[in-house]
Amino acid sequence: MGKRSMTALVAVAVMGALSACNSSNNNVTISGAGSTFINPVMTRWTADFSHLHPNIQINYQSIGSGAGIQQVKAKTVDFGASDAALSDQQMSTMEPVIQIPESAGPVCITYNLPGLTDPLRLSSDALAGIFLGKIKTWTDPLLAKDNPGVKLPKLPVVVSHRSEASGTTSIFTTYLAAVSPDWAEKVGKGTAVSWPVGIGGKGSEGVTGNIRNTPGAIGYVELTYAQQNHLPTVAMENAAGQYVQPTAAGTTAAIAAYTAQLTQDPRSPIVNPPASALDAYPISGLTFLIIPKDGPDKAKRTALKQFAEYMITDGQATAGGLNYAPLPDGVKQYDQQQLQQMTAAGQPIS
Numbered sequence: 001m002g003k004r005s006m007t008a009l010v011a012v013a014v015m016g017a018l019s020a021c022n023s024s025n026n027n028v029t030i031s032g033a034g035s036t037f038i039n040p041v042m043t044r045w046t047a048d049f050s051h052l053h054p055n056i057q058i059n060y061q062s063i064g065s066g067a068g069i070q071q072v073k074a075k076t077v078d079f080g081a082s083d084a085a086l087s088d089q090q091m092s093t094m095e096p097v098i099q100i101p102e103s104a105g106p107v108c109i110t111y112n113l114p115g116l117t118d119p120l121r122l123s124s125d126a127l128a129g130i131f132l133g134k135i136k137t138w139t140d141p142l143l144a145k146d147n148p149g150v151k152l153p154k155l156p157v158v159v160s161h162r163s164e165a166s167g168t169t170s171i172f173t174t175y176l177a178a179v180s181p182d183w184a185e186k187v188g189k190g191t192a193v194s195w196p197v198g199i200g201g202k203g204s205e206g207v208t209g210n211i212r213n214t215p216g217a218i219g220y221v222e223l224t225y226a227q228q229n230h231l232p233t234v235a236m237e238n239a240a241g242q243y244v245q246p247t248a249a250g251t252t253a254a255i256a257a258y259t260a261q262l263t264q265d266p267r268s269p270i271v272n273p274p275a276s277a278l279d280a281y282p283i284s285g286l287t288f289l290i291i292p293k294d295g296p297d298k299a300k301r302t303a304l305k306q307f308a309e310y311m312i313t314d315g316q317a318t319a320g321g322l323n324y325a326p327l328p329d330g331v332k333q334y335d336q337q338q339l340q341q342m343t344a345a346g347q348p349i350s
Helices: 003-026 039-052 065-073 088-092 124-132 141-146 167-179 181-186 203-212 223-228 248-257 259-264 298-312 315-320 329-339
Strands: 028-034 056-062 079-082 097-111 158-162 199-201 217-222 235-237 284-292
Touching (some): 039 056, 039 298, 039 315, 065 167, 097 167, 097 203, 097 329, 124 181, 124 235, 158 203, 167 181, 167 217, 167 284, 199 203, 203 223, 217 223, 248 259, 248 284, 259 329, 298 315
Parallel strands (some): 028 056, 028 079, 158 199, 158 217
Antiparallel strands (some): 079 284, 097 284
């Protein structure tokens, strides 16, 4: 081989090494943790965004809203996701964070009743009675009243609920507290409550597993989990007296009923919409991204801002295909304004 050819080969090798080094230096890994409710769409969002931005890898742990909040607080992740919005008091105990809604969806009630072919219908009184432990069998007269002409199985009611702090629990118990004075007084609402009855499951996955394996069981999960496990969902009676199945459209109707409140504070609950919202699904909620306002790594912070912007813009179409309701324009505009507060080492992110 001549000297000129050898020189050319060396040059190519050096350029290749430099290119690989630069590519490695430009790679960014973002970590997040929290809500299991949002995990189905978050899985799609992270995959689709990384496909568009091959140098950005996003790792999301579906560990529950409470645990996600704690990891943000401990600075072990770059962002959290929670179905329960942080209160002003909670935020005062953390480094400054930005909190924005990034999706909305129904919390569905799912069950395992062998032989039942008609969809189960429940009023708010019946659902509260089940989770308070007052309704102990599926032949209870209150359940028969909700399901006229339907033969319910002679089985004990087995309640399944989340065992850890959960934003899905917050949405569900916020609903029960709104419709049942008895529940509001005895149990209350929050990411974790003292359950009167039932068996715990870790994450929506754990609750779904409990229900699938236990005849007579009933519990609450995100809709995609029920569908993936081929479990039926309850048609819940709303304030208009309509029995409504959990759907993205039903959540959209719930959001529309609370537009004025959400404009003032996006943390406003959207459960139990008024009777004027005929088609609204009553157990619906927003879920939130929790992002530290500042961080030391400009490349990571820039990538995180891009990912958050993707979720609240192009990502909304993907959310719609996975049983989540798209955010209204007013909420998206609020989100964009909040994201402008993100900084890296105290400097604005372009």
